[in-house]
């Protein structure tokens with residue numbers, strides 16, 4: 258009986274030590290909180306219609322791997338029908354943002370996404386977007402982030418060459 262008790266208290270001690278070690282690692286793990294005022298806005302890349310701002314919160318959208326970015330779109334901003342090679346997960350943070358499916362930019366078929374709304378757009382799905390008021394959306398996806406317009410004439414990169 259005594260032997261069992263000793264063995265039990267020994268195991269118990271190991272369990273406590275293991276638990277403490279776990280707590281130590283979790284408190285030392287790095288994390289960085291980005292407050293809304295800390296978001297560093299820059300111009301959106303030339304693959305998007307001019308006027309939008311972009312901020313990288315996590316990862317690098319130009320490299321393989323997951324990333325989180327935010328986009329600030331002015332009132333009246335429109336992104337013509339396009340696809341991405343990876344799934345695009347969109348969360349509306351603020352403003353008035355609309356999203357539609359299909360290969361034609363159509364205000365009537367676009368769905369209003371109130372702040373807090375979320376949508377997962379599968380890879381290759383044709384979609385378009387517009388904002389009635391200045392809006393901020395968050396995009397979570399896998400890099401490298403690419404945007405392929407259904408109609409090449411809609412691609413702002415093509416417009417610049419002409």
Ligand SMILES: [Cu+2]
Nearest residue numbers: 339341345384
């Ligand atoms: Cu998109």
